[in-house]
Amino acid sequence: MKQQVLVLYLNSSALDDRVVGWASYDGTGRTHPTTGDSDEPPYATGVDALRDGWRLFQASQLIPPYPGHEYDTSFLKHEFLFEKLE
C-alpha cells in the first residue's frame, strides 16, 4: 500500500475556507512535485479535497500567541494534511 500526501494551507481554521498554499508528496513515484511548480492550487477549498476522495489525517492546533509576541508572524497557521492510499 502506497501513500500520497496533500498539504493544504487555508485562509482560516475552517476546512471549507479557501486554499492559500499547497504541497504534495507522491509515494507511488508517478509524479515528482517540487517547490514552485504551479501557480494554481489543486483544490479551491479543503472540503473540495474531501469531495475528491482525500482523507484528512491531521489539522493544525489553534495555539494562543506567546505573551509578548502577539503581533509576530511566522509559519502559516492553518495546515491540513490529507492522504490517499493505493
Added chain:
Amino acid sequence: METTSHLLTSVLMARFAAQGFLRFDSVVPDDLNAVAMDAMRAGVPDVPYGVPLSKAFPDDSFARRLVGLPVVAGALHSLVGPEPTVDHIAVHVREPNEGMAQPLHGDAIIDTRRDAFDVQLMYYPHEVTADMGGTLLVPGSHLRLTNESDTGRYQNLRGQIRLTCPAGTVLFLHHGIWHGGRRNDSAQRRFMFKTRFNPTTPQVRLWDTTDLDDPAVRAELTTTFPWYEHATGRLEIYNRIALWRTLTGDDTFDIDYWATRVSNRPGRTA
C-alpha cells in the same frame, strides 16, 4: 559613483516595505552582461565579510561596474545608505535538467531586527525563461520570523512569483524574503550573481522623500497578498506600519488605525 539623481522615490520605498523586494528589468547594458557571464563562468573571486562597498570589487570588474550603474547605486543608497559593507557574494547556478528545486527559504539565519535590514542584490545577466528555474519569490514574506529552510514544506503559495526576466535584470531583496531557486527544466545553465549588503548608517529617510505624502505611498503599504491568511494578513499590515515608522522616523504613521488603537492606554505612560 552617481547616486543622488537615481534615489528611490517614497512610492518605491513603500513598495519595498510592503513586498520585500524591488525589480528593475533590463537595467544592465548588454556589453556588461556579456562581461559578467564570462566572469561567472571563469569564477568570481570571493569578497571577505564586511568589506566597505567602495573597496570590495576591483575597478575593472563587472561587479564594480554593476554597483556603479546609477540605478543600482541609487537603489543601494536609498535602502542601505551611502557606504554599506559587502556581507558576501555568490554566483548561483541552476544546472540544466537538474530535477530538483531549492526548498523555500530565507537566507542566513532567523533575523529578528525590526529597525534595520540587509539587502540582497540579485543580478540576472541573461534572459530567464519559464523553464529555466527562475527564482521563486513570495511577496510580503519578509517580515515573517522563520529560520532558513524551515519553510521547505511550502511548495507553492498563491501570488508567488516564478521569475522570468530579460537579460540585465536586477532585484533588491529584504533579507527576510522567502525565496528559492526553482527546478531548471531547460537545457541551459542559469546564472545569477548575488551580493548581500549590510547598512552602516541608520536606515532613515535615505531616499528621495519629496513624494512622501503621495497617496500612492499609502496604497503601496496597504497591499495584501493572496497567500496571506485573513487574520494574519492584518498583522502583516501592523508590522509594516512599524517598519514604515522606522524608515521615516515618524512614530505617528498609521494605516486604518491598526497601531493607534492597540496602543491607546489612557493615563498610562508605558
